[in-house]
Amino acid sequence: MFYAVLKVLVTRVSLLIYRPIVEGRENIPAHGPVILASNHLSFADSLIIPLVAPRQVSFIAKAEYFETPGLKGALMKAFFTVIGAVPVRRGDHRAAQEALDSALAVIESGVAFGIYPEGTRSLDGRLYRGKVGVGWLALKSGAPIVPVGLIDTPKLLPLGAKIPRLVRVTIRFGAPIDATKVAFPGEAVAGNARARRAVADAVVTEIQKLSGQDYAGVYNERPAED
Numbered sequence: 258m259f260y261a262v263l264k265v266l267v268t269r270v271s272l273l274i275y276r277p278i279v280e281g282r283e284n285i286p287a288h289g290p291v292i293l294a295s296n297h298l299s300f301a302d303s304l305i306i307p308l309v310a311p312r313q314v315s316f317i318a319k320a321e322y323f324e325t326p327g328l329k330g331a332l333m334k335a336f337f338t339v340i341g342a343v344p345v346r347r348g349d350h351r352a353a354q355e356a357l358d359s360a361l362a363v364i365e366s367g368v369a370f371g372i373y374p375e376g377t378r379s380l381d382g383r384l385y386r387g388k389v390g391v392g393w394l395a396l397k398s399g400a401p402i403v404p405v406g407l408i409d410t411p412k413l414l415p416l417g418a419k420i421p422r423l424v425r426v427t428i429r430f431g432a433p434i435d436a437t438k439v440a441f442p443g444e445a446v447a448g449n450a451r452a453r454r455a456v457a458d459a460v461v462t463e464i465q466k467l468s469g470q471d472y473a474g475v476y477n478e479r480p481a482e483d
Contacts, residue, residue, distance in 0.1 A: 275413070275423065279309045281430035284403055287311070290364045291433070292398075294391050294460045295405035296384055296468050297373035301414035301421060302407055306371055307341070309428050315363050316371040317356055318342035341368070357390050364398045374460055375477050380416070384461065384470035385477035392456030395436035397447035402460055404431040406467025429467040434459060 285291060293314060295306060307314040323334045323344045337344075343363055345356040364370045372394070374387030395402050408427040415422075437445040439459040440452035447453065465472055 275421070276425055277305065277309060278425065278427040279430075280428070281432075282309070282311055284430045284432055285311055285369065286401065286433070288367075290367050290398055290400035291369045292364065292391065292395055292400050292402045293369055293371045293405050293430075294374050294387075294402050294464065295371065296407055296464050296470060297375055297378045298382065298407055299378065299410040299414050299416075301410050302373075303342075303371065305407065305410060305413075305426065305428060306405065310369065310430075312369050313341055314369045314371045315341035315343055317345050317360060320344045320346045353390070357393060360390075360394055361397055364394060364400050370394075370400075374457055374464070377477055379470075379473075379477060382411070382470065383473040384465050384468065385473045386475055387457035387461040388476070389450070389453035389457045391460055392436065392440075392453035393447045395434075395456055396440065396445060396449075396452060399437075401433035401435060402456075403433050404460055404463035404467060405429065406431070406464055406469070408468055431463050431467050434463065 285293070293306060293310070295302060303316045303318075307316075318337050322337050322342070324330065325333055343359050345359055346352050360370055360372065372391055374391045375385040376388050379385060391402065394400070406427075406429040408429075409424060410426050412424040413421050413426050434456075436456045440446075440449070440455050444452040444455075461472075
C-alpha cells in the first residue's frame with residue numbers, strides 16, 4: 258500500500274517535470290510474472306523504468322545499498338526497499354548464481370522483474386552483448402520478456418551527477434518475447450547453453466531496434482559499479 262501511494266505521488270510529480278516520452282506501455286502484461294530486459298546507460302535507468310511502467314518493477318541492487326551505516330545508509334535502505342529492489346552480493350560465479358536464484362524467486366512470485374542483459378552500464382553509449390542470465394531466467398520461469406529501449410538517460414543523470422537535469426528521455430517497451438519459441442527446437446530448457454544464448458541474443462537484438470544504439474558485439478567487461 259505504501260509503495261502504491263508513494264509511486265503515484267512520485268510518478269505524477271516526475272512526469273509533470275520531466276515529461277518523458279513513453280511508448281508501448283501496453284506491451285507489459287497487467288498481471289503475472291514478466292521480465293523487463295533493458296539497455297543500461299545511467300544509474301537513473303532503475304528509477305525511470307519503475308516510474309513509467311504500469312506496475313511495480315523490482316531490480317537487483319548491491320547489498321551495500323542496504324548496509325551502509327548512518328543517516329545516508331538508512332535513507333538508501335528505505336529508498337531501495339520502497340522501490341522493491343532485491344539485495345544481492347556481487348563477486349564470483351557462486352554469487353552470480355545466487356543473484357539469479359533471488360531474481361527467479363521474485364519472478365515466480367508473480368511480479369515484474371527488471372534486468373540489464375549487458376550486466377553493467379555502457380559508458381560509450383554502445384549496446385553490448387547480452388549475458389545468458391536473462392535466457393536462464395525466462396526459460397526457468399516461463400515468464401515473457403519485454404525488451405526495453407532507453408534513450409538519452411545519460412543526459413538526464415550524467416556519470417557523477419547527483420541531481421537529475423531537465424532532459425526529456427524516451428522509454429520504449431517492445432512486444433513480449435516467448436523464450437521457448439526463440440530457443441532451438443528441443444533445447445528450450447534453462448539447462449541448455451545454446452538455448453540460453455539464443456534467448457539472450459534475441460533480446461539484445463530487440464533492445465537495439467528500440468534504442469537505436471550501435472552494437473559493440475562484445476561483452477562489457479567493465480567492473481560493475483551499480
